[in-house]
Amino acid sequence: MANAREINPILKQFLELGPTLAFFILYIRIKDDLFTFGGTEYTGFIVSAVVFVPILLLAMGILWALTGKLSRMQVFTAFMVIFFGGLTAWFNDERFFKMKTTIVYGLLALILTVGLLRGRSWLEFVMADMMPMRHEGWMILTKRLVMAFVTLAVVNEVIWRTMTTEAWVKIETFGFPVALMVFLFWQFAQLQPFVIEEGNDADKSV
Structure with a gap:
């Protein structure tokens, strides 16, 4: 790609792996808690899964802005996370x-x-x-x-x-x-x- 740009490898790894680690850390902190939104009770796992979606999208947006490209695997992963994260929240399952x-x-x-x-x-x-x-x-x-x-x-x-x-x-x-x-x-x-x-x-x- 003509518009692709190289960035610091450490920053690149942080943007690629950071969202998953953030999900893990958040889950460990709130795994035993219950949260109520709109009269519905959600476990710490489901809240962590839902929060993971915007974190991942933010990291991918920054990566795209800095490099000018996203791999097919990254786009595929983002779609799957959004889709199944949405189902998890919608069905509370x-x-x-x-x-x-x-x-x-x-x-x-x-x-x-x-x-x-x-x-x-x-x-x-x-x-x-x-x-x-x-x-x-x-x-x-x-x-x-x-x-x-x-x-x-x-x-x-x-x-x-x-x-x-x-x-x-x-x-x-x-x-x-x-x-x-x-x-x-x-x-x-x-x-x-x-x-x-x-x-x-x-x-x-x-």
Whole structure:
């Protein structure tokens, strides 16, 4: 993008991760409280989920103003948070916000699977500039990432249905992101033979 601008990496990380941490901190502080709005009683979790929406939008707005761009994943995440946050507040039911994670991972797995069925890696389309790699490598990574997303979706369903809300919040905030990050680092290490080294592009793209 011609209008894209670089910003301080620490500020960028703060704007991307800050809203989730804010949700976690707010929930921990008010998890045992009850709030009444318009004659309806809401738990601390639901209030935290609803407050999370404008915090996320504010952070994304600042990020867009500073960089001139937002990734497709950021826009998708914002839509899902707004949609399920709205359902959570409207029905006063925390299950909607918890199911959001399952649906996000499930949709990502489905989208990547559709690409694979067409012989394409849409992951390559999104990330090729960040990590030049032969097409075969992207196909392998995409297949493995589909399995990882499906696993995370199933695990999320088990956790929110069988464990406490506090346990789910902690795993949602820290467990899932760390697990996905470790998985990706592991895969990138495994797929090093497919990485296109500078100066060898022509040889490895044949």
